[in-house]
Amino acid sequence: MTPATLQREFDVIVIGAGAVGENVADRVVQGGLTAVLVEAELVGGECSYWACMPSKALLRPGTALHGAQAVPGAAEAVTLTLDAAAVLKRRDYFTANWQDDSQVKWLEDTGIELLRGHCWITAPHTVEVAGLDGNTYELKARHAVVLATGSTPTTPSINGLADLQVWGTREATSAKEVPERLAVIGGGVAGSELAQAFARLGSDVTLVARSGLLGTFPAEASKLVVAGLRADGVAVRLNTSTESVRENDDGTFTLTLQDPTADGRTTVIADKVLVSTGRHPALEGLGLESLGFEAQHGQPLKLTTDSTGLVQGLPDVPGTPNVQGEEGSDGVDPWLYAVGDAAGSNFFTHQGKYEARATGDAIAARAKGELRGTPKPWSRYAHTANQHAVPSVVFTDPELAAVGRTVEQAKRDGYNVSSVELPIEVSGSSLHSEHYEGWAQLVVDEDRRVLLGATFAGPDVGELLHAATIAVVGEVPLERLWHAVPSFPTVSEVWLRLLEKYGL
């Protein structure tokens, strides 16, 4: 039988059923519109199966064990190391064994239609889908098409690498066995987290970072993570480039490193190589060229969006009335949006879902004529927090947690900045564990005396972060923050010490 081309019409087409696409579709349906989600792989996307969930499932048992070992009384009761098979089994549970049935059920319950297949845009409001059922679908969107296609790993240019079967984060997070020797190329969040996870599972890990580890965080904070990794036996090679990787006859890999401390070249032999050197928006093959978008200077394509996720600079397509831009003027039709990793401003599930909620609501409001033009900052339709209040946690042990601007970013943005920093040494931290080592920093806008950012480093500091996020988003004056009394004895007492040191 010849496959059919089936034509369907929806209010909104969302391309990509990761966490972000799911949330956009949910919000537009809650707003009274119809939505179809088109997904080529698993509903739930990267976060559920190959990123946040499995990586945190691999890390948590090691953190729990180390936490107990750091508290006398509990330490004596812990006599064994991690059970790697049990850790991998628990990871399998958190990825639902890479089956998306429960997420599909949620879509059904929510009233979102799912179409499995690979798709691309053929014209404004129009998407073609090569369905996994063998059919071709031509979908029309009455109101909007949303790109929620996620991101793709960026491959570094290292001699020999392109020809080899090495691990990316997908292979590492779904590994069925713990390699004896693992070389990790990349000192970002995923590289650091997975290096520690595998070291604690028993691998002999070498981590190679071209510059510092976790370089977007203040050096005082990231150096605690370097110490944590080294304490777990990870050979952390900073300011070291990987010149080449080759596969040996016995299936192992040899990395040649340009190592400043060793005065030249050194080699590392590993059973597996994990390459984790960043990601870029997954926009290839989506038909964006047919709308006039082109990648520049050999770089991956990047879109610019407004505060509602509306794609900017969409060229006028001859023969169509669909000109993207400010709504409310004649001939203008806001139809193409990008959110989450695909939009390229933040690569976090929580921030992508925040964008998704605002974009979904904006699409529904525009469809009903309740939103015209660009919404005000901090309206429910705007991604305002993306500009200066993005929280992030690195789930290594110790953890790193930061929100808002660092001192350097605040200066670059023209603020009259001061900062206050302290080791975390309060009753709560000394009770938390023996030899608790932590560091905290507040970044202050001196003109308004409000927080622009905060960073915490130390065991379990991820849970301190939301207080800082609220203070930054709420622009709480320091004089009022002084009245937010941390409970005794908690690690949060560091807030009091920081404000005291600031001069309150």
Ligand SMILES: Cc1cc2nc3c(=O)[nH]c(=O)nc-3n(C[C@H](O)[C@H](O)[C@H](O)COP(=O)(O)OP(=O)(O)OC[C@H]3O[C@@H](n4cnc5c(N)ncnc54)[C@H](O)[C@@H]3O)c2cc1C
């Ligand atoms: C190892 C690792 C750990 C991470 N840990 C965290 C963490 O702890 N916390 C956190 O906040 N973030 C974390 N992240 C980042 C997080 O995973 C991403 O920010 C998040 O998954 C982005 O969600 P998304 O919905 O935008 O994209 P994705 O989850 O990638 O979903 C995009 C979907 O679109 C589909 N798709 C793409 N193109 C097409 C097409 N043409 N047709 C049909 N379908 C298509 C894909 O198959 C995919 O399912 C981590 C990332 C990695 C790599």
